[in-house]
Amino acid sequence: MIRALYTAASGMSAQQLNLDTIANNLANSSTTGFRQLRLEFQDMLYQNLITPGAAQSPTTVSAGLQIGLGTRSAATEVIMTQGELDQTNNPMDIAIEGDGFFQVQRPDGTTAYTRAGQFQRNSQGTMVTNDGDPLIPNITIPANATAVTITQYGTVNATLPGQTNPTQLGQIQLATFPNPGGLQLLGSNLLQQTLNSGNPVLGNPGGTEGLGTLQQGYLENSNVDVVTEFVQMVLAQRAYESDSKVVKAADDMYSQVNNMTR
DSSP: OOHHHHHHHHHHHHHHHHHHHHHHHHEEEEEEEEOOOOEEEOOOOEEEHHHHOOOOEEEEOOOOOEOOEEEEEEEEEOOOOOOOOOEEOTBBEEEEEEHHHHHEETTTTTTESSOOOOEEETSBBBBEEEEOEEESSSSBTTTTTTTEOTTOOOOEEEEEEEEESOEEEEOOOOOSSSOOOEEEEEEEEEEOOOTTTTEEEEEEETTOOOOEEEEEEEEEEEOHHHHHHHHHHHHHHHHHHHHHHHHHHHHHHHHHHHHHHH
């Protein structure tokens, strides 16, 4: 009975974290470039009352008697499916259609990665994120540029006064990873390389590295499916409710044992 209390409590604790993850997904269902998170569970240790394979007689082998001790939250997986593209008609908005991440330089000099292509020009004309992190490689747009075009392969061109042909300003490069799901979430739509993600593979959009192409004037929406998250929320609630009933049942049984001594 005591074992059942702790086993059911582990399930309740795991479902609390599951609900926290679902709540975060729903809260970011409108966040540009957000990637859905999924909590993964793992069963805990088993108590071997009878070890499987133990000989019960010279001709009989036991199937074993094992009692599980509950579950725990093992990992959070980042789901890297494509989000829908939303047309903004802003020439500084760029969406990635396919695999890959934009590279940006953080204030401490390290490189972070993002799917949110909401760029703008700072006071020097450099393309930066909403937080002021410059795009890597740096691309500077002249203040007198009358039009900026970005091809699906990442070439940035600008039309300048007195010129009939556009001037190439730079080339946007994307990064991909052997295991994108292993990237660390930093907040502010940024991700960071880890040992689990592997080293970045750099290349031009639409190149031989398997990177996606760019769509100017579009932003990628969150890949969270709100309906699916509501279904998962109901399942988490029911699982939590079931575990709580096990706690109550074990408590009732324990109470009956105590009453036998009176």
